[in-house]
Amino acid sequence: MIQFIIRRILIAIPTLLVISFIIFAILDLAPNDPTGNLPMTVPAEVREKIRESLGLGQPMHVRFGKWLVQFFVNEPLNILHDGFGITIGDAENRTRILSWATRSPVVDLIIQRTPQTLWVVGLSYLFGILIAIPIGIISAYKQYSWFDQVGTFVTMVGFSVPTFFTGMLAIILFSVQLKWFPMIYDTTLEVNSWDNFVLQVKQMFMPVAVLALYNASQLSRFMRASILDNLNLDYVRTARSKGRSEQVVLLIHVLRNSLIPVVTLIALGIPTIFSGAIITEQIFRVNGLGQLLIIGIESADIPLVQTLTFLFAVLIVLFNLIADVIYGILDPRIRYD
């Protein structure tokens, strides 16, 4: 097992390097211009100067090399310096990855926005799982009952209606008509009293609910299918013939076996929590990572987009590995060597 993990990590290193180069090349070749959003009144010479001040005058391989050094050496050293007080080398004059739009370090922007994304998108993922598993179990066990029909209908709607639509619907219903929840996420709110906690819950309700519905719809379909697969297998018949109660058969024998693919799926979905929910965050004005990415793309803020996309790539590779490991733990039939 350990050997397997080490081997996978070693393979991941060249994979990630290639990914980082591909991302860099795509962004570099795209007809993007950081001065493209400036008003027409800004003359061409000024635009040229701005591009130079951003380092765009250098050839591509030099810029890629610089980014690699900044990402793999300077930024980790800076985190050690700021976070743990360990200074290695010249901390004052270390160049960091700077965002073109804000001229501030990209990693600081990411650190600033990660908590909101983890809270909103993470909670919606958690609620999604908590809703999906029971619905999946009951739907499968009582296949074609009214519960299954209603569940199928709701999950199909949740799965096929995009979040920008359910989000707008929620705003019009709960903010404009009923006035229950605010439509704008107040990112300056500090939870330091009971009242502020209530406000925080209120402002998180709509984005979390919209995303939870979407996540739950997806997962409950898998859960249902997985249980249905298992219910017809021989070991279930054996358990029943041994005289086990239906509760035990379903919740111990069948559930454990059906969870194997679902848990893998959940693990593979975790990186999407970090990448945020671009559309939902935009609609509710949650200052998360998804919103950061879309703003970066719109303003051709290449260092920001490059760093964020690469971090997502790292997370995806990492959670793929974790999913494989979990699979082995849950299912003793799987062997790695």
Next chain:
Amino acid sequence: MKKTINILLSLAFALSLASTVEAKRGSDGQLNLLYWQAPSTMNPNLSGGTKELEASSIVLEPFARYDEKGNLLPWLVEVIPTVANGGISKDLTSITWKIKKGIKWSDGSALTAEDAIFTYEYCSNPDTGCTQSNYWVDIKSVTAVNSTTVKVEFTVPKPFPYAPFVGYNAPILQKAQFDGCQGAKAQECNKQNFYPIGTGPFKVVDFKPNDVIVLEANPNYRDANKPAFSKVVLKGGGDAVSAARAVLETGEMDYGWNLQVEPEILIKMEKAGKGKVVSAFGTSVERLMVNFTNPDPSLGENRAEYMGGNNNRNPHPYLTDYNVRRALSLAIDRQVLVDAGYGKAGRIGCNVLPAPAIYASSANDECKTPNVAEANRLLDVAGWKRGSDGIRKKNGVRISILYQTSTNSVRQASQALIKEMWKQIGVETELRNLSASVFFGGDVGSPDTYQKFFTDIEMYTNNFSGADPQTYMSNWTCREMAQKSNKWGGNNMPRWCSPAYDALSAKLSITSDMKDRIRLSKEMNDMLMQDYAMIPLVHRGDVSAHSNKISGVLINPWDSELWNIADWTRK
């Protein structure tokens, strides 16, 4: 006894009057502003975007700024320097600003001439990458006459020297704070760029890039009773429709900026009664550019090249005919375009120089009413006869127009309407739209940029900042023609060339008398309009909305919309 009662009564009356008229600083609590495009920095010199200019204008201030009508107001100085009051030298090569007494930065230190000199040095340093550097051109030196007097000397005579230290593009930075942030270092000073110290009514206490800015009343602001609000929260992000909803329907926000929303949606939202839509008209005009050169691809290298002389040896096959251009303009019902796509954000535009009001010509009002019959008559007389397919032609040339613009729902709706209008006069139109980043991107290798203009007609909006049209009007001189030799870097897209116009432009650049400047500018505008070098369509405005509970908002197309935020109050 009676006397004392009288005195007491009048005293009480005076006190109550004072308390109603004079709001105290910070008495109105928090003001919530919503900018759906979120500001990414507070330093206007490192971002030319309007959102950053607007946000920074609450904190950083210039010597003089424009009011809502486009008049220059002394802001941090005693008077606006003019030739008459001796502030501008007779030869127009220098301007002297005198800073008002007692102006303090929010940290309590005094604003001095050194700060102004530093601001100039900061932005004119080529390594800074200053986005506002075109406000600091032709400057020989900026010097301090004494600690509160600044003299700017120019290398050429400047009839309109109000660019440096004027308006929200060129505010003063504090030397003590930004020292060491010049040149290449400017990029790394994010503490300074996010929390600039200013002289304005508010100071930044929290800045989350691309998300939210929290500001508090500046304790050292020059007017002890202002601002009325103790705190300003400027939230960013989202989209224009939901920003309008937050102000007009839910009332969560007090002010929403730049609400480019379909007119019928905005009208419906306003009916909720929570807020008001306000608009202001600056210099933006949506116009059709008419190509005077032949864009035929078979010409190869010479495609859409202006080949010299007043006769233009590479003329457009039908658009060089005055009657065709005039007929195209006459056939357009501009009110329909306004109603369909702009609502409160537009009105009929008949001039390319529509504002400030003193510059607006009334000589071209013919365009206000469409006249299809006259357009048809003109074309008939000029010999453009309708063919069997209803399209006019003459000597084998059919009037079939290729009409391009950027991709945008309002523009595509306008295109479709104009196509129908032109059909009525026997003109065929093929529509084309290009992604804005390609169309306006200026890539020399791309054939689809608005500068190359390889079609017959193209449509977009242009404007100028500030209130002086000199540079803008020089866009249509012969040497500004966008073509191969200048890598399509010019501003004269129609490639319309007139020595008479060039002469007027040259004259304008050396005239300082305001009356003459107005007369010359109007004359230039009329020349362009009456020769139909461009066909103006819609004079576009800025649209914002504010809550009914806020008073004092004066939306300003010449400067920041937040220019007078110190005077805003809550009812």
